[in-house]
Amino acid sequence: MIQSESKQEFEALLSYLNSHFGCDLSVYKRASLVRRFEHRMHQLEINNYTDYLEYLKNHPEEHLHLLNTVLINFSGFFRDRDSWNYLASVIIPQIIRNKQPGEKIRVWSAGCASGQETYTIAILLAEILGIEQYLERVQIFTTDVDTDALLQARRGSYSTLEIAGIEDKLLSKYFDKNFENNEHRYIIDFKLRRKIIFGRHNLTLDAPMSKIDLLICRNVLIYFNSETTAAVLVRLYFALKDNGFLFLGNSESLIKSQNIFNPISIKHRIFVKSNNLTLEQHLLILPTNRRKKKAIINTQTDET
Numbered sequence: 001m002i003q004s005e006s007k008q009e010f011e012a013l014l015s016y017l018n019s020h021f022g023c024d025l026s027v028y029k030r031a032s033l034v035r036r037f038e039h040r041m042h043q044l045e046i047n048n049y050t051d052y053l054e055y056l057k058n059h060p061e062e063h064l065h066l067l068n069t070v071l072i073n074f075s076g077f078f079r080d081r082d083s084w085n086y087l088a089s090v091i092i093p094q095i096i097r098n099k100q101p102g103e104k105i106r107v108w109s110a111g112c113a114s115g116q117e118t119y120t121i122a123i124l125l126a127e128i129l130g131i132e133q134y135l136e137r138v139q140i141f142t143t144d145v146d147t148d149a150l151l152q153a154r155r156g157s158y159s160t161l162e163i164a165g166i167e168d169k170l171l172s173k174y175f176d177k178n179f180e181n182n183e184h185r186y187i188i189d190f191k192l193r194r195k196i197i198f199g200r201h202n203l204t205l206d207a208p209m210s211k212i213d214l215l216i217c218r219n220v221l222i223y224f225n226s227e228t229t230a231a232v233l234v235r236l237y238f239a240l241k242d243n244g245f246l247f248l249g250n251s252e253s254l255i256k257s258q259n260i261f262n263p264i265s266i267k268h269r270i271f272v273k274s275n276n277l278t279l280e281q282h283l284l285i286l287p288t289n290r291r292k293k294k295a296i297i298n299t300q301t302d303e304t
């Protein structure tokens with residue numbers, strides 16, 4: 001157990017991580033951050049922040065382990081199934097109706113962790129549009145700040161436990177079954193993956209995508225402090241097309257969003273970009289980027 005630590009020692013640790021590794025962890029909620037640090041220190045049998053700072057200085061690779069502990073990557077296919085059903089039956093048809101025939105449908109899965117959310121939306125779009133229209137019209141950008149998680153997302157290979165949320169019919173249609181290292185693995189269909197662009201992107205720093213019809217950012221905002229949440233919501237606002245939709249996690253709300261989104265379904269946490277802002281509201285939400293940085297979108301894509 002960590003002894004009662006001074007705030008300054010913790011701040012010194014945060015400041016070292018920021019200056020030496022470019023990780024600004026001050027954007028996350030302080031209480032959960034402290035819990036995650038303590039968890040990692042406990043694993044290393046270190047019981048105060050000063051010793052942990054020394055350890056970081058002597059073992060620079062430790063910052064990656066710490067980040068893995070702080071950035072909780074839990075995800076699942078069709079997590080909160082009712083909300084995905086609502087998206088499939090109400091929102092996606094509306095997006096399609098508002099398009100010209102052949103016009104692209106642009107989706108951004110932000111904070112995608114190991115990819116389950118991205119492949120869930122890909123499967124739904126392929127089911128609704130049919131695979132040919134999916135291949136012609138869909139573009140899915142999928143991003144996370146965590147490169148290890150992105151690597152897993154790009155691999156698209158899941159264990160028997162991880163695919164538990166997927167109906168058998170969809171499983172056999174969109175996954176290939178392999179036997180590797182003494183276990184069954186389910187590999188996402190190559191065709192679905194072709195329309196997905198993976199990239200490292202930090203929601204608190206990097207320029208947002210643009211002209212997005214559907215922005216899925218579930219169970220990510222919940223980790224940010226309220227000031228950061230408000231700033232990230234402004235970026236999400238600018239990423240969306242007029243009348244674009246934002247899909248949040250079931251425990252997230254938009255209290256500080258300055259009415260820049262209107263609810264479509266509070267229950268399912270689906271919102272639409274508000275397009276009748278007054279000039280005053282526009283000025284209020286102009287991004288006040290602390291550090292403007294171009295999106296680090298790694299353009300590696302399977303679409304070749």
Ligand SMILES: C[S@@+](CC[C@H](N)C(=O)[O-])C[C@H]1O[C@@H](n2cnc3c(N)ncnc32)[C@H](O)[C@@H]1O
Pocket residue numbers: 071072073074075076079110111112113114116117143144145146149201202203204217218219220223249
């Ligand atoms: C709990 S997971 C949510 C995964 C998925 N969206 C879902 O709901 O199943 C939270 C994800 O947010 C990512 N994340 C945390 N901070 C981020 C940031 N500043 N920019 C982008 N992604 C971030 C983490 O790396 C992690 O993969």
